[in-house]
Structures are given as C-alpha cells and as structure tokens.
Amino acid sequence: MSEKLPSNAVVVEAALRALGAAGEIVVLPEKAPTAATAAAQLGCEVGAIANSLIFDADGAPLLVLTSGAHRVDVELIARTAGVDRVRRATPEFVRAATGQPIGGVAPVGHPAPVRTLVDNWLGKHEVVWAAGGHPLTVFPTTFEELVTITGGAPVDVE
Numbered sequence: 001m002s003e004k005l006p007s008n009a010v011v012v013e014a015a016l017r018a019l020g021a022a023g024e025i026v027v028l029p030e031k032a033p034t035a036a037t038a039a040a041q042l043g044c045e046v047g048a049i050a051n052s053l054i055f056d057a058d059g060a061p062l063l064v065l066t067s068g069a070h071r072v073d074v075e076l077i078a079r080t081a082g083v084d085r086v087r088r089a090t091p092e093f094v095r096a097a098t099g100q101p102i103g104g105v106a107p108v109g110h111p112a113p114v115r116t117l118v119d120n121w122l123g124k125h126e127v128v129w130a131a132g133g134h135p136l137t138v139f140p141t142t143f144e145e146l147v148t149i150t151g152g153a154p155v156d157v158e
Contacts (some may be wrong), residue, residue, distance in 0.1 A: 008100050008133035012109035016139065019108060019149040023139040025132040033103060035068025038129065038138065045069075048125040050146060052105040054094045054114070058083040061097035063114045065107055065130065065146055066157045067121040073158045080117065080155050103135040107150045116152035118143065123154070 005013060005025060013025050032038035035049040042049075049068030054061055055077065062081055066072050078086040091102050098110045107116065107130050122128050123143035130146065132139050147154055 005132075006134040006137065008104065008106075008109070009137040011099070012106040012133035012137070012139075015106075015109040016149070021108075021139075021141060021145055021149050023141050023145075025137050025139045028136050028138060031103065031135045032138075033135075039068060042129055042138070044127070044129065045125065047121065048128050050107070050119075050122055050128050050130040050141075052107060052131050054089045054097055054102075054105060055086045056089045056093055057081055057086045057115075061089065061093070061114045062086065063098075063105075063107065063116040063150070063152075064119070064157060065116065065122065065150070065152065066119040070119060070121055070158050077117065077155075077157065081115070100131075100133045101135065104131050104133055104137065106131050106133040106139075107146055107152075109133055113151065116150040117155045117157070118147050118150065118152040119157045120154050121157075122146065
C-alpha cells in the first residue's frame with residue numbers, strides 16, 4: 001500500500017510500524033478540513049476524530065490530540081503544560097516541527113519528538129481516527145495506543 005500513499009503518509013506508516021501500532025493508513029476520497037467532514041467520510045462520531053493541533057508553547061512545539069467534539073482551552077493547556085503562553089502555531093512553525101502540513105498532521109512521524117497531550121475524551125471511543133501525515137490520510141487507533149506511541153500525557157483539554 002505504501003507506493004499509493006503520499007510521501008508524508010509513507011513516513012507516518014513507517015513510524016507506526018516501528019512503534020508497533022496496529023492501524024493501517026487509509027486514503028480518504030476527499031480532504032477533510034474539519035472533524036465533522038472526516039467523521040462523515042469515515043462513518044463515525046465526530047468525537048472519535050483525534051484532531052492534531054500544534055501550538056507554540058513558549059516557543060516550543062506542543063501537540064494536542066483533541067477529540068473533534070472539543071475546543072482546546074489554551075489557558076488550561078498552558079497551566080497543564082507548565083508554560084506561560086500557548087498560542088496557535090503558524091503553518092511554517094507546524095511544518096518545521098512536524099514535517100507535515102496543517103490539515104494532515106499525524107501524531108507520529110516527525111523529524112524529532114514533539115511533546116504531546118492527549119485528550120481524555122478520546123478514551124470514550126473504541127476506535128479513534130488520527131491524521132496520517134497528509135490531508136487525505138487517516139489511520140484507526142485507540143486512546144491507549146495514542147498515548148503509548150506518542151509518549152503523550154492524558155489530559156482534559158476544556
């Protein structure tokens with residue numbers, strides 16, 4: 001399947017295999033710019049979509065994997081992460097930190113580890129869908145697996 005995947009998704013697929021993740025990358029028929037559009041294409045609840053949001057946390061990248069049903073409270077995340085300020089990152093900051101474009105940032109496959117927080121709400125879903133490194137790719141996983149493969153900390157995001 002790798003030869004049919006966009007190059008960033010191939011990198012993510014290799015990272016998933018190296019980390020022992022079970023899910024296979026799926027190519028969506030069309031881009032899913034929101035959790036709702038991804039859920040509609042996958043036939044799942046919007047809350048089962050793991051949005052990958054990169055923030056600038058005092059100048060360092062911070063990945064927050066949040067349920068598509070939630071909005072991130074940046075003040076709460078700043079307190080949780082022990083930083084002074086958390087703000088949305090620019091597309092350039094995201095690309096530099098992850099090697100991936102906004103809209104397709106995967107939880108793994110980055111040039112260097114990115115500190116990660118994982119929304120506890122994702123644990124309410126048996127299957128969670130995360131981006132696969134490209135706006136057309138996703139993969140199925142679980143809350144527990146996301147925490148494990150990212151080394152992330154389970155947190156409340158709102």
